[in-house]
Amino acid sequence: MTSSVQVTVQDTDGTAKAGLKIYAFNGTTYTNYSGTTDTNGQVTLTLPQGSYRFRADLNGTQFWSGASNHCSVPGCDNATVIITKPLTVTISDTSSTPKAGLKVYAFNGVTYTNYSGTTDTNGQVTFTLPQGSYRFRADFNGTQFWSATGNDCSLPGCNSDTVTVTVPLTVTVRDTNNVAKAGLKVYAFNGTTYTNYSGTSDTNGQVQFTLPQGSYRFRADYNGAQFWSATGNNCSLPGCTAVNIVTAP
Numbered sequence: 001m002t003s004s005v006q007v008t009v010q011d012t013d014g015t016a017k018a019g020l021k022i023y024a025f026n027g028t029t030y031t032n033y034s035g036t037t038d039t040n041g042q043v044t045l046t047l048p049q050g051s052y053r054f055r056a057d058l059n060g061t062q063f064w065s066g067a068s069n070h071c072s073v074p075g076c077d078n079a080t081v082i083i084t085k086p087l088t089v090t091i092s093d094t095s096s097t098p099k100a101g102l103k104v105y106a107f108n109g110v111t112y113t114n115y116s117g118t119t120d121t122n123g124q125v126t127f128t129l130p131q132g133s134y135r136f137r138a139d140f141n142g143t144q145f146w147s148a149t150g151n152d153c154s155l156p157g158c159n160s161d162t163v164t165v166t167v168p169l170t171v172t173v174r175d176t177n178n179v180a181k182a183g184l185k186v187y188a189f190n191g192t193t194y195t196n197y198s199g200t201s202d203t204n205g206q207v208q209f210t211l212p213q214g215s216y217r218f219r220a221d222y223n224g225a226q227f228w229s230a231t232g233n234n235c236s237l238p239g240c241t242a243v244n245i246v247t248a249p
Contacts, residue, residue, distance in 0.1 A: 001048070001049050001074065002046050002047060002048050002049070002073075003046070003047060003049075003073045003074045003075075003076075003077070004044050004045070004046050004047075004077065005024075005044070005045050005046075005047055005052070005071060005073065005076055005077055005078065005079060006042055006043070006044050006077065006078045006079075007022050007035075007037075007042065007043050007044075007045060007054050007065070007078070007079050007080070007081065008040075008041055008042050008078065008079070008080045008081070009022065009037050009041045009042075009043075009056045009080075009081045009082075009083065010041050010080070010081075010082060010083075011082070011083050011084065011085050012082060012083070012084055012085060012131070012155070012156035013085065013156075015041075016037075016039070016040050016041025016042070017037060017041045017056070017058070017083060018037050018038060018039045018040070018041055019036060019037060020036065020037045020041075020056045020057065020058060020083075021034060021035075021036055021056070021057060022034060022035050022036070022037060022043050022045070022054055022055070022056050022081070023054065023055045023056075023057075024045055024047060024052050024053075024054055025052065025053050025054065025055055025069075026050060026051060026052060026053075026069065027053075027068065027069060031047070031050075031052070033045050033046075033047055037056075047073050048073070049073055049074060050072070050073055051069040051071070051072045051073075052069055052070075052071045052072075052073065052076075052079075053065050053066045053068065053069050053070055053071065053079075054071070054079050054081055055081070056081040056083060058083050058128055059086060059126075059128035060128070061083075061084075061115075061128045061129065061130065062130075063081050063082065063083045063084075063130065064081065065079045065080060065081045066079075082131075083128075084128060084129060084130065084131055084155045084156060085156070085159060086126045086127065086128045087126070087127055087128075087129070087153065087155070087158055087159050087160055087161065088124050088125070088126050088127075088159070088160045088161075089104050089117075089124065089125050089126075089127065089136050089147070089160070089161045089162070089163065090122075090123055090124050090160065090161075090162045090163075091104060091119050091123045091124075091125075091138045091162075091163045091164075091165065092123050092162070092164060092165075093164065093165050093166065093167050094164060094165070094166050094167055094213070094237070094238030094239075095167055095238075097123075098119075098121070098122050098123025098124070099119060099123045099138070099140065099165060100119050100120060100121045100122075100123055101118060101119060102118065102119045102123075102138045102139065102140055102165075103116060103117075103118055103138070103139055104116060104117055104118070104119060104125045104136055104137070104138050104163065105136065105137045105138075105139075106127055106129060106134050106135075106136055107134065107135050107136065107137060107151075108132060108133060108134055108135075108151065109135070109150065109151060113129070113134070115127055115129055119138075129155055130155070131155050131156060132154070132155060133151040133153070133154045133155075134151055134152075134153045134154075134155070134158075134161075135147050135148050135150065135151045135152050135153065135161075136153070136161055136163055137163070138163040138165060140165040140210055141168060141208075141210035142210070143165075143166075143197075143210045143211065143212065145163050145164065145165045145166075145212065146163065147161045147162060147163045164213075165210070166210060166211060166212065166213060166237045166238060167237075167238065167241060168208050168209065168210045169208070169209050169210075169211070169235065169237070169240055169241050169242060169243065170206050170207070170208050170209075170241070170242050170243075171186050171199075171201075171206065171207050171208075171209060171218050171220075171229070171242075171243045171244075171245060172204070172205050172206050172242070172243070172244050172245070173186060173201045173205045173206070173207075173220045173227075173244075173245045173247060174205050174244065174245075174246060174247070175246065175247045175248060175249045176246060176247075176248065176249055177249050179205075179249070180201075180203070180204050180205030180206075181201060181205045181220070181222065181247055182201055182202060182203045182204075182205060183200060183201060184200065184201045184205075184220045184221065184222055184247075185198060185199075185200055185220070185221055186198060186199055186200070186201060186207045186218055186219070186220045186245070187218065187219045187220075187221075188209055188211060188216050188217075188218055189216060189217050189218065189219060189233075190214060190215060190216055190217075190233065191217070191232065191233060195211070195216070197209055197211055201220070211237055212237070213237045213238060214236070214237060215233040215235070215236045215237075216233055216234075216235045216236075216237070216240075217229050217230050217232060217233045217234050217235065217243075218235070218243055218245055219245070220245045220247060222247045222248065223248070225247075225248065227245050227246065227247045227248075228245065229243045229244065229245050
């Protein structure tokens with residue numbers, strides 16, 4: 001014996017979603033019954049006697065009518081799948097310049113959700129995520145930048161978020177004769193605390209850092225001696241773009 005079940009798909013604003021493929025599942029097992037929603041966001045599936053739940057896919061994300069089977073045939077004649085509205089994450093630097101080509105990751109607290117995307121020429125990437133709470137991370141020159149220290153985007157409701165990256169800064173190492181010092185290790189400090197950011201000076205005596213917003217000073221080691229950019233922090237981000245370190249000849 002078979003029965004008809006009408007499945008309705010709508011977003012969190014109650015807007016019908018047409019043209020979406022709907023799949024009937026028994027638990028985690030696909031039953032090979034499917035259909036496509038009409039202009040009213042509805043599809044009618046004729047199913048054998050059994051227990052079911054339903055899935056709709058939007059932009060590669062799976063949305064379910066229930067966490068487990070909730071529609072027993074005969075008896076059940078309708079079900080609803082709620083999908084979220086896509087949200088846009090914008091990445092720009094501290095000079096308000098959009099950053100294209102950056103990978104952006106969706107997190108729930110410290111847990112990566114396996115959703116990611118790459119920013120377009122406007123520095124934007126669109127996510128379609130399950131209902132829940134999120135924050136976002138963009139990686140730039142090996143440095144991680146976050147939208148917030150904790151989740152700041154809850155679905156439904158959140159439709160946009162931003163991540164701000166810093167502008168890279170250049171540290172130049174020269175000796176007292178103004179000769180560039182190549183091949184020296186340069187370290188970024190916050191006061192006396194090493195920040196775990198370092199680099200090696202090039203043939204021009206320069207090394208580029210991309211650092212989180214904060215205050216810094218820098219140290220270069222030469223012939224067993226330590227040379228600092230200043231006795232205290234002398235480079236605050238945003239704003240600082242260049243720092244000098246002077247070593248012995």
